[in-house]
Amino acid sequence: MRVLVVGNGMAGSRLAADLQARGGDRKVTTLGAEPHRAYNRIMLSTLLAGKIEEPDLELTDPAGPGVEVRTGVTVTGIDRAARQVHTDQGERYDYDHLVLATGARAVVPPLPGLDPVPDRVVPFRTLADCRRILAAAEGAGEALVLGGGLLGLEAARGLAARGLRVTVVHPRPHLMERQLDPTAGAVLAGTLDRLGVRTLLGVPAAGVAAEGDRVHLDLADGRRLTADLLVLSCGVRPDTAVAAAAGLTVRRGVVVDDRLRTSDPAISAVGDCAEHRDTLTGLVAPAWAQARVVADLLTGTDPAARYRPRPGVTRLKAAGVDLAAMGDTTGSTQTPGVEELTFTDPTRGTYARLRIDRDRLTGAILVGENPSVGTVVQLFDRGTPVPADRRSLLLGRAFGTAPVSTAGSPALMPDATTICQCNDVTKGALVACWRAGARTPAELSAATRAATGCGTCREALTGIATWLATTDPPPTP
Known part of the structure; x- marks a missing residue:
């Protein structure tokens, strides 16, 4: 069987690795448009902040007989009748099954002065973009970021960590309006201001002008901002051009069913380019879950495999900023049986909001340090009942009872506790790998893939390894 994967990003490379890991007699070819090996895109902001180097981004390429990865190859067309893919190099690749993992492209807003882009x-999306930003930031004093969403704020904090004076311009009344309510947005803006990132809210951009080594951003209210660098973080759009040209059903993304099949049963789609039940993913955990389902189906490992999306948790990865948002926090507070709990301390940069429906957590926003964040994520992810004392979740400690958060003591964590959300790795899986011979955080990560996604679980992984080294030391040779 010839499986052709178009796209060597986080979804495409994971699918190729999953196919290779399942063994069998098949040829897997991956075509990637970017000229370098697969990398962890969601850690680009950490690279921008100078916390890691480029080699730390690299993902392990699948290797072995029947596996081929081609980089710097752009697919220009799909011949569905002949089951062939055409490339910009004049090559043709035959397939029995084709998987589109073409990802998404950064949106460049239709502003005067951005055609062409100076x-x-x-735009901030790829490793090449990150390299350009770092080159422009060298010796620069001021930077502007257009867009106050997740990626824009991570870019802003990264540049501020390099000593630049950064201003974020956002057209909405508060930051991260898709995940946060106005109060949380205000607390976040205050925290960023203390970290050297200024925010201008509720004012759209009107145009861009480049002048030598300076760039001007004109605002709709008549103001003009000037800096050495302007970073665009105005959202992304699924890359569906090749799929649409081939006649596949495309709305916002390439439409797929529960088996991740497109309107052509010989073609699947995974990751940011796929639209499942009117929803785009945009996060690494569902993309990797989709890759696993396709690998199970194509190899026959699990013919009944189906993609069932799980509730997503948004984490802001920026030094000095702790933020987690999940589920629905926008519904009416007057709904019968629904509880709304909030706590705000702007001086300390802390805000917590919980939405509880019939003793189940259906939404939460946590800004600032909160020791119960791990517990909140677990309650939301698994749909288990919340504790009777709700204050323990808002403030991170229980009143008159034992602490709710078990983050400080792995011994108290159930084996079913999810440590790595991106890869769905539980404490029990880590313990099993430890007992099978993995003795360091790096070895546990290699065996389970924990901490290879967004990286927010790395500290928990290290804590469990340290705990295991004390409570379950390896036998003396």
């Missing part, structure tokens, strides 16, 4: 204006 040199000192950079």
Whole structure:
């Protein structure tokens, strides 16, 4: 069987690795448009902040007989009748099953001055973009970021960590309006201001002008901002051009069913380019879950495999900023049986909001340090009942009872506790790998893939390894 994967990003590379790991007699070929090996895209902001180097981003390429990865190859067309893919290099690749993992592209807003995009204006999406931003930031004093969503704020904090004066311009009244309510947005803005990131809210951009080594951003209210660098973080759009040209059903993304099949049963789609039940993913955990389902189906490992999306948790990865948002926090507070709990301390940069329906957590926002964040994520992810004392979740400690958060003591964690949300790795899986011979955080990560996604579980992984080294030391040779 010839499986052809178009796209060597986080979804495409994971699918190729999953196919290779399942063994069998098949040829897997991956075509990636970017000229380098697969990398962890969601850690680009950490690279921007100078916390890691480029080699730390690299993902392990699948290797072995029947596996081929081609980089710097752009697919230009799909011949569904002949089951062939055409490339910009004039090559043709035959397939028995084709998987589209073409990802998404950064949106460049239709502003005067952005066609073409000037040199000192950079969209933030790829490793090449990150390299351009770092080159422009060298010796720069000021930077502007257009867009106050998740990625824009991570880019802003990364540049501020390099000593630049950063201003975020956002057209909405508060930051991260898709995940946060106005109060949480205000607390987050205050925290960012203390970290050297200024925010201008509720004012759209009107145009861009480049002048030598400086770039001007004109605002709708008549103001003009000037800096050495302008980073565009105005959202992403699924890359569906090849799929649409081939006649596949495309709405916002390439439409797929529960088996991740497109309107052509010989073609699947996974990751940011796929639209499942009117929903786009945009996060690494569902993309990797989709890759697992396709690998199970194509190899016959699990013919009954189906993609069932799980509730997503948004985490902001920026030094000095702790933020987690999940589920629905926008519904009416007057709904019968629904509880709304909030706590705000703007001086300390802390805000917590919980939405509880019939003793189940259906939504939460946590800004600032909160020791119960791990417990909140677990309650939300598994749909288990919340404790009777709700204050323990808002404030991170129980009143008159034992602490709710078990983050400080792995011994108290049930084996079913999810440690790595991106890869769905439980404490029990880590313990099993430890007892099978994995003795360091790096070895546990290699065996389970924990901490290879967004990286927010790395500290928990290290804590469990330390605990195991004390409570379950390896036998003396």
